[in-house]
Every structure is written in structure tokens, then in C-alpha cells.
Amino acid sequence: MSKPESDSKSAAAAGEQAAVRIDDVAVRFRTRKRDVTALQEVSLDVAMGEFVAIVGPSGCGKSTLLKMVAGLLKPTTGTVKLRGETVDGPRHDIGYVFQRAALLEWRSARRNILLQAEMRKMPGDRAKARTAELIEMTGLTGFEDALPHELSGGMQQRVALCRALLHEPPVLLMDEPFGALDALTREQLNVEMNRIWRETGTTVLLVTHSVAEAVYLANRVVVMSDRPGTIREIIDVDLPAEREYTPTLAKPEFASVAARIRELLGAGGAAD
Ligand SMILES: Nc1ncnc2c1ncn2[C@@H]1O[C@H](COP(=O)(O)OP(=O)(O)OP(=O)(O)O)[C@@H](O)[C@H]1O
Numbered sequence: 001m002s003k004p005e006s007d008s009k010s011a012a013a014a015g016e017q018a019a020v021r022i023d024d025v026a027v028r029f030r031t032r033k034r035d036v037t038a039l040q041e042v043s044l045d046v047a048m049g050e051f052v053a054i055v056g057p058s059g060c061g062k063s064t065l066l067k068m069v070a071g072l073l074k075p076t077t078g079t080v081k082l083r084g085e086t087v088d089g090p091r092h093d094i095g096y097v098f099q100r101a102a103l104l105e106w107r108s109a110r111r112n113i114l115l116q117a118e119m120r121k122m123p124g125d126r127a128k129a130r131t132a133e134l135i136e137m138t139g140l141t142g143f144e145d146a147l148p149h150e151l152s153g154g155m156q157q158r159v160a161l162c163r164a165l166l167h168e169p170p171v172l173l174m175d176e177p178f179g180a181l182d183a184l185t186r187e188q189l190n191v192e193m194n195r196i197w198r199e200t201g202t203t204v205l206l207v208t209h210s211v212a213e214a215v216y217l218a219n220r221v222v223v224m225s226d227r228p229g230t231i232r233e234i235i236d237v238d239l240p241a242e243r244e245y246t247p248t249l250a251k252p253e254f255a256s257v258a259a260r261i262r263e264l265l266g267a268g269g270a271a272d
Helices: 062-070 109-120 124-137 153-165 183-200 211-217 245-249 252-265
Strands: 020-030 035-046 051-055 077-082 094-097 171-175 203-207 220-224 231-236
Touching: 020 062, 035 062, 035 231, 051 062, 051 211, 062 077, 062 094, 062 171, 062 203, 094 153, 109 124, 109 153, 124 153, 153 183, 183 211, 183 245, 203 211, 211 245, 211 252, 220 252, 231 252
Parallel strands: 051 203, 051 220, 094 171, 171 203
Antiparallel strands: 020 035, 020 077, 220 231
8 A cells, every 4th residue: 555755656667758757856945034944855756647645734845846846936956847848937738726716706707717718828719618618527507607706615616627627737736725615515526526537637736634535536645744844655545546425435445545644644634
């Protein structure tokens, strides 16, 4: 079940190009008041189409890791590659979903999704067709013209997800995307996320505080240490890609992976 950091399943070992390759990265923030080492000696290969969840104590550098992959932040040392290309500035071939949907209040659900197309100057016909597809895929049919305040929190996150997927990014970064939702809506979105990941074939890096969410969704779970964030262990989740919610949670493999993660995180770790 458990694997050390240099994982035998890595894309490098298989001779394939990794979707994401993080090689011996450290990130240090220097402010006037203090120096913070957010990440240290972090190496991780994510294969194309893989779903990797990242869990770890608060402040251990999980968001920093995603920002680095997106090219929003440069590592102090080490390198990050996306599909073989060194990341040295903001990347356009990713999708990013945050904890808060951050929708434009004056635009309908559809027009919030289309914002992505406008920013990227995507051809109108393609953008409209893709928007319609995503609205159906995420169960937003009938709410296309609703304004954000007319949508529930779960629906707003679905809109944010559609916006992140509009340009068919090969890599989707998700930073606590379901953290602000109630437990039932979160479960429902987890089920939808599993289906969307299978249907789109996109590579996903998900930061979450929920052990259950991580194990239910991921092929591998990266468990990080307290700051400075290092990778403590990478755990394989040997469950089929298609996962019914309740039966999956009842499986012995689910329980043993979740228990190992909780053990690594210790008492002060993830919330559930
Ligand atoms: N721009 C910045 N300038 C200075 N310090 C920063 C900056 N960004 C992050 N940090 C620091 O780096 C560390 C890691 O932050 P990060 O947000 O990546 O943690 P996290 O694991 O995502 O936390 P949480 O789970 O609470 O969201 C923290 O100590 C934080 O204060």
C-alpha cells in the first residue's frame, strides 16, 4: 500500500512524459519580519490522467505547491515541469478551482463560464458548445441564466469547475474546492468529480483537508509533513476508477488507506 517518495509507478519509471514533474523543490518566503521555508526537498511525478490528492497540516505548503505548478510562484530551488516544459511563468494549459467560486455577481452562470473563453480568445462556437457540454456534465441544466446569488454554494462551485474545464486543460489544480460546502453537498460533488475526471481524462491535483475526500477521489494520496512541508509518504489507492460512494467507503482498502493517512497526520492533522 505505502510507497516511498520516488514511486515505482512514476511516469519516469514507465518512460512516459509526466503531466507534472516536481524535482527537488524548495520554496522560501522572505518578508521583512521573517523567513519561512514553506516547502523543502519536494519531488513528485504525476502521470497523465492521474488523480493525486495532497493532504497535510495547515500551513505546510499545499497551496504553495499548486501555485508553483500553475507558474504563479517560482521555486527558490529545484524545477517544475508541465508535460515536459519547465514552468517559468503563469501557465495557460491548466485549470484552477479555489475554495471560493469567485464568480462575477452580474454575470449569469453561463456567462461566468464563458469568461474563460473571453480571456483566452477561444472561438465563439467552440466555447458555446463546450459550455453547453459542461453545463450538462455538471448538472447545471436549467440554471444557465441564473445569477450567482440565485445559486446554492454547490452550484456556484459547479460553475467554477465548468469555467476551469472550459479550455480542456490537461491539468486541473483544485485547492480545497469543496471545503466551504455542507457535508451532503460535498459528497454529491465528490461523486460528480469522480465521474467528470473519468469522462474528461484530465490530470488532477487536489488539495484537501478531508481524508475521506482524498481517498475516495485519488489514485494516490501525498501526505505532507508540518512546515517546512516535505513529502512524508505517497500512498496508492488500489480501488477501481469508477467509485460508488457508500460501497467505496465501506471497502477494507478504503479503511486501511484512510487509517494510514490519519496515522501519518497525527492528532493535529486533517479534520475528517
Ligand atoms: N506570499 C507569501 N509570503 C510569505 N509567506 C507566505 C506566502 N505564501 C505562503 N506563505 C507561508 O508559507 C507557508 C505555507 O503556506 P500555504 O498557504 O502554502 O499552506 P497550506 O498548506 O496551503 O495551508 P492551509 O492548509 O492552511 O491552507 C505558510 O507559513 C504561509 O504563511
